[in-house]
Amino acid sequence: MISITVTAVVFGVVFLAELPDKTALAGLVLGTRYRASYVFAGVAAAFALHVALAVAAGSVLTLLPQQIVQAITGVLFLGGAAVLLLKKDDGDEEIRKPENQSFWKVAGAGFMLILVAEFGDLTQIMTANLAARYDDPLSVGLGAVLALWAVAGLGIVGGKALMRRVPLKLITRIAALLMLALGLWSLWEAVGG
16 A cells, blocks of 8 residues: 555655756756657656665665664765755766657667666665665655656756756755755654664
8 A cells, every 4th residue: 555645755855856966957958859758758767767776775674673774764864965965066968869859769868868877876875765764665666756757857848947946056955954854853763762
């Protein structure tokens, strides 16, 4: 059974953490050059694979004693908050253009871009942490994949307009504060439990 609460919490945390990421910009660039549905298909498939790997890794962590899992996830969330707060802009990244506009070429380019760029990324690590914390792989996986798909969709279709209205720095700080709160809460539960 899917927990709406866990799915919503995971969605919110992953969404905010992924918004300032370079992949939203990459999706925006690909979306301006190619058919948006083709780009989204490739990007969505890559994100689904990343979430499945992260949830599997997080599920393995649930085999450890609960206090150890809470301490590990707390430290990792605090590390993630620090990464977001100390992160410098990478600048624009070069995106290789497929030779033609066929579905397989465009979707393949989107898939490979996300597959490589997001492997071991902060949101993948966060998803593993959340899977370990909640011990509800289906709800965590659903929340994470929906958040990543939402960010990809926003990046592909309207990321430029959103970034004009909401400063990237503000989005990054909100995500960092949420991760800081989750980290402190996890550590408090580990010590107090």
